[in-house]
Amino acid sequence: xKKVILSVAVLGAFLLSCENESPTEFNSEIEAQEVxxxxxxxxxxxxxxxxSGKSASSFEKCVSMKNLEYRLSKNxxxxxxxxxxxxxxxxAIALKNQGKGKPGGGNDGGGTTPxxxxxxxxxxxxxxxxxxxxxxxxxxxxxxxxxxxxEDFQNNNSNTAAVPSEFSSLVADxxxxxxxxxxxxxxNTKASxxxxxxxxxxxxxxxxxxxASSNLNLWVCEIGGGILGYAQFPGGSVATDxxxxxxxxxxxxxxxxxxxxxxxxxxxxxxxxxLRHIWGDGRCNRDDFVADTPTSDAPNYNxxxxxxxxxxxxxxxxxxxxxxxDDCMYMFTTGQNDRMRALFVAGGPKEGFVN
Numbered sequence: 164x165k166k167v168i169l170s171v172a173v174l175g176a177f178l179l180s181c182e183n184e185s186p187t188e189f190n191s192e193i194e195a196q197e198v199x200x201x202x203x204x205x206x207x208x209x210x211x212x213x214x215s216g217k218s219a220s221s222f223e224k225c226v227s228m229k230n231l232e233y234r235l236s237k238n239x240x241x242x243x244x245x246x247x248x249x250x251x252x253x254x255a256i257a258l259k260n261q262g263k264g265k266p267g268g269g270n271d272g273g274g275t276t277p278x279x280x281x282x283x284x285x286x287x288x289x290x291x292x293x294x295x296x297x298x299x300x301x302x303x304x305x306x307x308x309x310x311x312x313x314e315d316f317q318n319n320n321s322n323t324a325a326v327p328s329e330f331s332s333l334v335a336d337x338x339x340x341x342x343x344x345x346x347x348x349x350x351n352t353k354a355s356x357x358x359x360x361x362x363x364x365x366x367x368x369x370x371x372x373x374x375a376s377s378n379l380n381l382w383v384c385e386i387g388g389g390i391l392g393y394a395q396f397p398g399g400s401v402a403t404d405x406x407x408x409x410x411x412x413x414x415x416x417x418x419x420x421x422x423x424x425x426x427x428x429x430x431x432x433x434x435x436x437x438l439r440h441i442w443g444d445g446r447c448n449r450d451d452f453v454a455d456t457p458t459s460d461a462p463n464y465n466x467x468x469x470x471x472x473x474x475x476x477x478x479x480x481x482x483x484x485x486x487x488x489d490d491c492m493y494m495f496t497t498g499q500n501d502r503m504r505a506l507f508v509a510g511g512p513k514e515g516f517v518n
Contacts, residue, residue: 166500167271168401170353173232173447176387178382180406183454186311191258195502196302197329198257198258199253199257200250200253200254200257201253202250202253204241204247204450204452204475205246205249205452220308222390222391222422223388223389223390223391224391224422224430224462225349225391225392225393225427225429225431225432225440225484225486226358226390226392226393226433227393227394227395227396227431227434228259228440228444228480229358229359229393230393230394230395231396232361233358233359234395234399234400234403236372237504238285238399238400239275239397244398245277245396245397245398247309247345248371248397248398248437248511248512249452251487251505252424252437252452252502252505252512253452255278255279255498255501255505255508256279256498256501256502258278259278259279259501271396275410275457277399278508278509279501279504279505279508280504280505280506280507280508280517281504283337283339283340284338284339284340284362284504284507284516284517285336285339285340285341285342285396285516286339286341286342286378286379286480286516287342287343287344287377287378287379288309288312288341288342288343288351288378288380288381289345289346289347289373289375289378289379289380289381290305290308290343290345290346290347290371290381290383290506291347291362291363291369291372291380291381291382292346292347292348292349292354292370292371292383292384293348293349293351293362293368293370293383293384293385293409294348294349294351294383294384295350295352295353295381295385296348296350297348297350297353297423298350299410300410300413302347302417304413304414304416305413305414306343307414307415307425307445307450308381308408308414308415308425308428309341309342309343309383310425310488311414311415311424311425311426311428312341312425312428312432313340313341313351313431313494315338315426315429315483315495316338316339316340316341316429316432316495317333317336317337317338317339317340318334318337318495319495320493321488322481322491322493323493323494325356325481325493326481326493326494327469327470327477328494329470329477330479330481330494333455333494333496333497333498334494334495334496334497335495335496335497335499335500336496337440337495337499337500337502337503337504339503340447341379344373344378345373346419346436347373349369349370350369351366351368353385354385355385355386355387355388356384356386356387356389356407357368357386358390358407360407361386362377362382362405362407363402363405364381364404364413369382369384370382371395372401372402372404372405375402376401377515377517379405379406379432379435379514380404380405380406381405381406381407381408381413381428382405382406383407383408383409384407384409384480385409386408386409388409390409391408391412391422391427391452392406392408392409392412392427392428392429392430392431393406393407393431393434393435394406394409394432394433394434394435395406395435395436396434396437397435397436397506397513398436404435405435406427406428406431406432406434406435407418407431408427408428408431409427411423413425413427413428414428414429421488421489421494422488424489424490425487425489425491426483426489429483429491429492430483430484433483433495433499433503434484435504436502436513437502437503437505437506438451438453438484438503438505439451439452439453439484440484440485440486440503441453441456441459441478441479441482441484441485442458442460442461442462442485442492443458443459443476444458444461446460446461447459447460447473447474451484452502453496453498453499455498455499455515456496456498456499457474457478457480457498458472458473458474458475458476459473459474459478460474460481461473462485462486463478463480463485463486463487464486464487464488465487465488465491466487466488466490466491467480467491477512479494479496482494482496482499483494483495483496484499
């Protein structure tokens with residue numbers, strides 16, 4: 164299996180720092196609970212083939228991992244910060260599963276509170292539109308994207324009734340509400356913005372994020388190359404934090420075709436909340452760091468029939484973190500829910516949304 168290293172220099176620094184510096188630790192009372200955290204499978208490797216997710220229709224569904232590669236090459240501290248976030252996420256989930264969660268705090272972005280955040284979460288959304296002509300993105304399109312995010316993260320997608328019985332007990336209501344907080348627009352006739360975050364930089368014709376510590380920033384623009392969208396994972400710079408969605412794939416659009424039902428937004432916000440692709444961006448021995456999702460060896464496209472079997476188990480093709488067409492994705496799992504909610508504890512990278 165051929166792999167690429169996201170950044171040789173970054174990875175070397177990351178491994179050295181992990182040898183010399185432990186992740187942010189919990190307080191002594193929590194440490195006494197002796198919860199074990201296995202980080203042996205944590206990796207910033209990606210199979211070379213998975214840096215491009217082109218479907219048969221030549222759309223490149225998601226380039227979040229490609230953007231992560233770029234970000235790691237620019238930020239020597241990012242790998243260590245992502246490791247710490249992952250460590251504390253796993254510890255929070257382990258303590259929740261053992262009923263040992265306690266309140267606490269932290270200051271290193273990864274969080275030091277060993278519990279999953281409980282209760283409803285409201286996320287203000289700022290939509291930053293870079294359009295080729297005034298009014299290219301309509302208010303109805305914006306409203307539809309907010310509605311779809313709420314449907315999907317609150318388990319109100321009407322297609323969820325089609326989840327196979329094998330997975331039906333795992334369907335999660337993430338209980339996150341998205342509220343439109345503002346819309347910023349600029350007109351720029353640039354044909355393709357690419358994936359290196361130029362749309363987020365005013366000096367390059369883009370729009371700067373609005374207080375990323377307490378707002379989800381969505382950028383809508385012509386990404387180019389058939390790319391639907393990408394997101395920044397937790398741990399990255401606040402100057403680039405958020406999600407980018409191609410104009411045709413933002414909300415409900417006819418131009419988006421089978422990807423015109425707003426689920427690119429759902430998929431990319433999943434990444435923004437620390438979910439990996441469900442196949443783990445590798446083959447059968449790679450993982451998405453979620454216990455209740457089955458192992459798979461590659462993304463699924465179009466609308467697969469059930470069961471689609473890979474790695475000796477049925478793929479959860481209807482999961483929002485696969486690459487199927489919009490009508491055929493309609494569930495998060497309870498494990499994915501826990502993983503997302505671990506970000507909102509005191510000291511966690513998304514605590515600003517609940518405090």
